[in-house]
Amino acid sequence: MVAERAANGWLLRPAFQLRPLDESHADAVLADIAASASERELPRVAALLGRDGDVRRFLAAVFELSPFLRDLARRRPQMLDALFDQTVAERLDFLGSEIECCWTGEGVSESELMKRLRLLKTEAHFLIALADLAGEGDTQATVHRLSRLAENCVHAAIAFLLADLARQGKLNLPHPDDPARDSGLIVLGMGKLGAHELNFSSDIDLILFFDHKAVVGDPMEATDIFSRLARRLVRIMQDRTEHGYVFRTDLRLRPDPGSTPLAIPVVAALTYYEARGQNWERAAMIKARPLAGDIEAGEAFLKELRPYVWRKYMDYAAIADVHSIKRQIHAHKGHGEIAVKGHNVKLGRGGIREIEFFVQTQQLIAGGRFPELRGRETVQMLSQLAGNGWITAEACDALTRQYWFLRRVEHAVQMVADEQTHILPEDDEGLERIAHLLGFADADGFSKAFRESLVDVERHYAALFEAAPELSAGMGNLVFTGDVDDPDTLQTLHNLGFQRPSDICRVIRAWHFGRYRATRSAEARERLTELTPALLEAFGKTRRADEALMRFDEFLSGLPAGVQLFSLLQSNPALLRLVATIMGAAPRLAAVITRRSHVFDGLLDPALLSELPDRAYLEARLSAFLEGDRPYEEVLDRLRIFAAEQKFLIGVRLLAGSIDARKAGRAFSHLADLTISAALDAVTAEFAIRHGRIRGARVALLGMGKLGSQELTAGSDVDLILLYDHDPDADESDGDKALAPAHYYSRLTQRLIAAVSAPTAEGVLYELDLRLRPSGNKGPVATHMDAFRKYQRQDAWVWEQMALTRARPVAGDKELCAEIAGEIAAILIQPREAAKVRREASDMRKLIEEEKPPRDLWDIKLARGGLIDLEFIAQVAVLTGSFTGKPGITATLDVLAGLAPDYADAGMREELVRAYALYAAITQITRLCLTGPFDREDVPPGLSDLLLAVTGMPDFSVLEAELRDTEAGVRRCFDRILRGKAK
Known part of the structure; x- marks a missing residue:
């Protein structure tokens, strides 16, 4: 039989002829291979390649x-x-048999197995x-x-590894x-491997589980043992050696691959899928097939x-989530002619993915009730x-x-260079x-056929989801399934304003994997999936979108639950925009x-902004x-x-424009008064x-600086003086640990500071x-009222009395507070030069x-012509009797007016007055938003927009010009009033 076949020649006859790009180059290539055959004493090959005929022309091409x-x-x-x-x-068939048993035999090492697999796989791949x-x-x-070849290789590698662990x-x-x-x-083949649909240069997707009854010497070591086995499997399959590689191997379709071992206990896997599995993972499991191991x-x-x-009943939320998967793999409708050059045959418009998704979504919806729709092959x-009857015969024929x-x-694309x-x-x-x-005569003929194919697929794919909600016009792909970035999604994210789209994909995949408490329930993930496009649009418009989304991710990580929040943001676009702005x-607010995620609850108050x-x-x-x-x-x-919650809510009101900078300063000051008093x-x-206690004791806190003038910002420190008084003949307190008055109030003040x-x-x-x-830091931390009175009337420096123009009692004994206010008023009206x-x-x-x-x-604050200049002008006016308003007014703006x-x-x-209003608006916003100094070269673009809004300026260059002119x-x-300089 062999002799008869050999006489008849080579046993692969081309059904049609291919043409090379360059005939002379093709002849040279074939001559080179023929020479190699002769060197290896393969006369039949050399003769075949030297003899004109269909086979030679086919091989040359x-x-x-x-x-x-x-x-x-x-x-x-x-x-x-x-x-x-x-x-x-x-x-x-012969090569498959050889692969199946290549792990057997005395002393087969891992390196020997790797060599055998690579040589056998290479020949099979070639044929x-x-x-x-x-x-x-x-x-x-x-x-x-191709799928059978990969299965044989995995089967052999797993058999070897198990036997080696037994040894x-x-x-x-x-x-x-x-x-x-x-x-x-358990070794599951996923995706195209599971469905017997591998492409020529495909990697293979595997998931490894192990049963808790696995025959492991120490059950506590099972995860470690099988995870090391998985790592060795990947090395055996994909490490490149002098003999090539077997198959690139991907284990990332396992549950939550970023935080789980390479091999997962069955019980843990079942728990994950039941509690946290997503619809895209359900879709992936359609093609799952045990192909090695047990x-x-x-x-x-x-x-x-x-x-x-295979859910028996599909409720609305599940159907909506299926639609949301489709929204992530966007159906393009009429977006102009499809380019052939550079087109992605798998993921692009009208590509293979759309046909696969077309089938899988129908299977997810109907497979629970119709077992015959649970097959793996597309x-x-x-x-x-x-x-x-789920699709028409015409759709079936066309898509097939x-x-x-x-x-x-x-395959052709991949065969060029593997x-x-x-x-x-x-x-x-x-x-x-x-x-x-x-087999096309030229590129034009192929391009025409290829474009017609894509249009045909696109037409049927788009029709499948005509009733599904669409993404914003022109948004593009948003795919966050699996563990690999979708190229079109990266482009979509870039177009939305994200500079690090791959990082954003990673973050959103973490949400979908349910790694946070807020995304652990299926309902929360379904709500979040529906919200994601609007959320990305809102954050993209902040212009520093990556940082904004990362902060939102950090916020999500601390939430105890997410369904209510996601539903609220979905139904309230204004709130979503506000969160994105923050x-x-x-x-600072972020x-x-x-x-403190609980402060977010305050945003839910419908009366917040009113x-x-x-x-x-x-x-x-x-x-x-x-x-x-x-x-x-x-x-x-x-x-x-x-205080944290109310500072946040005051800031939100300022951001939203429901209060201005002056009202914000008063609100921050009221909050400090009340909480410090408590x-x-x-x-x-x-x-x-x-x-x-000390007999006749009275205590009061004197607010200084911005607290005294009721101009606090979100980031202000608080300047205080603690004043006290008591009966003249009180020598010590009446407690178990009695203290003299000075020591008592010094200790009390230190306790208050702490x-x-x-x-x-x-x-x-x-x-x-x-x-x-x-006396500043040199003096006692608590001051007797008599000492304060004497010091201010006899020893205080001018700058100390300037500071006193902003002083205001904020807490403590009411009578003492009134006495202090009266004393300050008397001191300020003393005649001065x-x-x-x-x-x-x-x-x-x-x-x-x-x-x-x-x-x-x-x-x-420090700029020439800045806030200090304005404050000094106001304070000198009060000290020199040049203020015409009521006594006791401490606000700089009121004094200037x-x-x-x-x-x-x-x-x-x-x-x-106009300058102070401008400075206050800028200062309140920047201190609200930033934790450090304002850096013009690194200002968040969203903050730029807020500054323009509160100052009423059309753009930042105009605002800077206005600020420069105002300071001048x-x-x-300042020079005219305090230095007597002429205009």
Whole structure:
């Protein structure tokens, strides 16, 4: 028989003829291979390649068109010689048998196994390609052969690894001669491998599970043992050696691949799929097939998964989620002519993925009720869907025809260089090469057929989802399934404004995997999937979209649940935009909402933007928040929680424009007054438990700086002075640990500082600064009222009395607060030499400029003509009797508005008031949004937009020009008023 076949010649006859790109080059290539055959004493091959005829012309075209196949033939011409004795089918059967048993034999090492697998796989791969190009079998036969080849290789590698572990004493195999049987190790082939649909240069998707009954010496080591086995399997299959590689192997379709071992216990896997599995994972499981290891255990595992994959009833949410998968793989409708060059045959418009998805979505919807729709193979299921009436016979025929055509194109693209690519060449020669490999006369003929195929597929695919909700017009793909980035999705994200689209894909996949408590339930993930396009659009518009989404991700990671939030954001676009603004433009607020997710609850209040956060509003809410008898530490923690939430909500109102900078400053100051007052009460009561009280004692806190002038910002420290008084003859407190008055109030003040400023799990209430007390840091931290009165009237420097113009009692004994306010008013109206006050204020401003020069134009506090200049103008006016308003007014803006005409004329007053309003607007927004200084070169674009909104400027260059002019104008006023300079 062999002799008869040899006499008849080579046993692969091309069904049609291919043409090379260059006839002379093809002849040279064939001559080179013939020479290699002669060197290896293969006369039949040399003669075949030297003899004119259909076979020679076919091989000349193949090897000229495919450098990959040419190099294989040159290195191993014996692969051609084998076809004199066996047909392709017979040879492939023989090679398959050799692969199946190549792990057996005495002393077969891992390296020897790797060599055998690579040599056998290479020959099979080569022959499958030749048979495909010759038309010996159709494309369906090709994908089946490739899949069978991969299955044989995995089966052999798994058998070897199990046997090797048994030799090491790690496993007790029931059947040493058949290691996989009853081993408990399950190897599922996924995707195209599971469906017998591998492409020519395909990687293979595997998932490894193991049964808890697996025969492991120590069950506690099972995960580690099988995970190391999986790692060795990948190395055996895909490491490149001098003999090539077997198959690139991907284990990332396992549950939550970023946080799970390479091999997963069956129980853990079933729990995951039941509790956290997603619809795209259900779709992936349609093609799952046990192909190595314990086949019976694999079948049992898939049987247990049936209720998860094949739901008997599809509720609305599940159908909506199927639609959302489709929305992620966007159906393009009428977006212009499809380009052939550079088109992705798999993922592009009208490509293979659309046909596969067309089938899988119908299977997900109907497979629960119709078992016949649960098959793995795409074309077989197209036929079944048509038979059951789910699609038309015309759709079935068209999609079947185009599926196999596109698969042939895919193979041709990959046969050129054995690259895992699905993209057609961009250049003319490359496209011509593909056309010739497919039997077309030229690229034009191929391009016409290819474009018609894509249009045909696109038409049926788009019609499948006509009733499904669409993404925003022109948004493009949004695919976050699996563990590999979709190229079109990366482009979509880039177009939306994301600079690191791959990182964004990784983050969103983590949401879908249910790694956070907020995304752990199926309902939460379904809501989030529906929300994702709108969410990405909203964050994309922040212009620093990546940072914004990362902050939102950090926020999500701390949420206890997500369904309510996702539903709320989906139904309330304005709230979604506000959240995006916070995350993109306000790192300080984003940090608050991330660390304390409960503050987000305040955003759910429908009256949030309509109710003003005045003193009465805040006082009522604080009272309710502290209601009841609570331990001292709990009171302090609740004050921190309340302050953090209310600072956040005041900031949100400012961002949303429902309050202006002035009202925000007052609200932040009211909040500080109330919470520090409550802290003082708690500290006083707690301190008295051990140290008692002093007879006739009264305590008050004097707010200085921005607290005193009610101009606090979100990031302000608080300047305080603690003042006290008591009966003249009180020598010590009446507690168990009695203290003298000075020592008592010093200790009380230190306790207050710790209560307010010490960091706890709930953060810091306020950073306190007590340096404005008499004698500064050198003096005692608490000041007796008589000492304060005497110091301010006799010893205070001008700058200290300037600071006193902003002083305001904020907490403590009401009578003492009134007394302090009266004393301050009396001190401020004392007669002074106006010229001396102006001179000393001017000298002090000069000293500040020398010691703390401004960073730039945007250092509004220190800038020449900035906030300090305005504050000094106002403070000097109060000290010199040049303020015409009511006594006790501390707000800088109010003082500037009431400057006496002989101190500043009407034009100057208007200029100064306008400047302060501009500075306050900028300062409130920047301190609200940023945790550090304002850097013009690194400002979040969203913050730029907010600054333009609050200042009413059309663009940032105009705002900078206005700021520059304003600072120059304020400095002119400062020089005229305090330095007596002419205009």
